[in-house]
Amino acid sequence: MKIEMICTGEEVLSGQIIDTNAAWAANALMNQGIEMQQRITVGDRLDDLIAVFQERSHHADIILVNGGLGPTSDDMSSEAMALAKGEPLVECTPWRLRLEEWFTRNGRVMPVSNLKQAMLPESAVMVDNPVGTACGFRVKLNQAWLFFTPGVPFEFKRMVNEQFIPFVQSQTNEHVEVSVRKLLTLGYGESSLADKLTQIDLPEGVTVGYRSFMPYIEIKLFARGEEAIGSLANIVALVKTLLGNVIVAEERSSLAQVVHERLLEGAQSLSVAESCTGGLITSGLVAFPGSSAYLHHGLVTYSNESKVAVLDVNPQTLDDHGAVSIATVEEMAEGARTLIGSDYGLATSGIAGPDGGSDQKPVGTVAIGLATSKGVYSQMLKFPARSRELVRQLSSAVAYDMLRRALNDEPVIVDYASYARFAK
Structure with a gap:
């Protein structure tokens, strides 16, 4: 099963903000043994959004779409998805009622612009957002389910954990389990680490990756499949023996x-x-x-x-x-x-x-x-x-x-x- 992510927003594309949602989501999926194949970032331009939804829906099975569900004019994900499918936007009445209740409960008058957040593509299935006003939804286009989430990190993380990951797990019985072990190193360059680790004869299904984020280099040992996962502990032990004092932490980021x-x-x-x-x-x-x-x-x-x-x-x-x-x-x-x-x-x-x-x-x-x-x-x-x-x-x-x-x-x-x- 191919899982991809589309990140939206001019501020993300231009580098005005760092896309922490994407990194968090990939790690959250990996912790569940689910591997992401590709990630694309696209700005708040309607034609570009439509094009990327249509193009990637021919290649992926599930696409996590992040951002563009707010009440303002530059929030275009719902409209772009409707146009990509050639269908109208329709009101999701349960979500409109949820919005009205939320504003009443908080003693506020709901701006008219918020009604936009209850407008979903006609074939959309509503996905609950328990902590915000942006309604999530999923839509089937070509071979892919596109799963839409808000960009606010607190809302996004709740929805990924409570809605997206269970949905992915429900979609296939053919999923290949993936496990990863992370070792933090200090004081050696990436090429020096790679030279040392070439001495290890890795079993089928186990690969080594490197992530440089100063002052550290993280070694990632990926195991794909039950047999490879079973060999992972021995591989980790070999790496630790070869590198010795170079390894300063396991499964920690600093x-x-x-x-x-x-x-x-x-x-x-x-x-x-x-x-x-x-x-x-x-x-x-x-x-x-x-x-x-x-x-x-x-x-x-x-x-x-x-x-x-x-x-x-x-x-x-x-x-x-x-x-x-x-x-x-x-x-x-x-x-x-x-x-x-x-x-x-x-x-x-x-x-x-x-x-x-x-x-x-x-x-x-x-x-x-x-x-x-x-x-x-x-x-x-x-x-x-x-x-x-x-x-x-x-x-x-x-x-x-x-x-x-x-x-x-x-x-x-x-x-x-x-x-x-x-x-x-």
């Missing part, structure tokens, strides 16, 4: 998530002192609910004066070694940890660029320190200086990884092939 979960599980506390990362480490943790249970404070001690006044860094250390140094970052980490007695103190100080580097410490040079009750661990690395943001992201990722390893009682300092380490 090291921040891993650290967050580990700190919660262990009921341990953390304080962070950041210079070049400028709050990025702290922000990554605060993004997860419950971080207040372990995060004591995140300090952006950017100037030398603040390092001395807030973290008790010795002025002589700064004079002798500079702000970007092992000695300074160790004192920063310990100062952050001891301020209110945290279990761990994490600190960064570096040259993110584009200016400020020297022959001895070029742009991309970053010192990272981790203070624990057992001692202080530190390293100074040279990251690729392609952009200021990349240096900050890589610095944060390595800092998280050092903390993750300490939490797991693993060696804190390991080699990252892509990042050169300075001698202490």
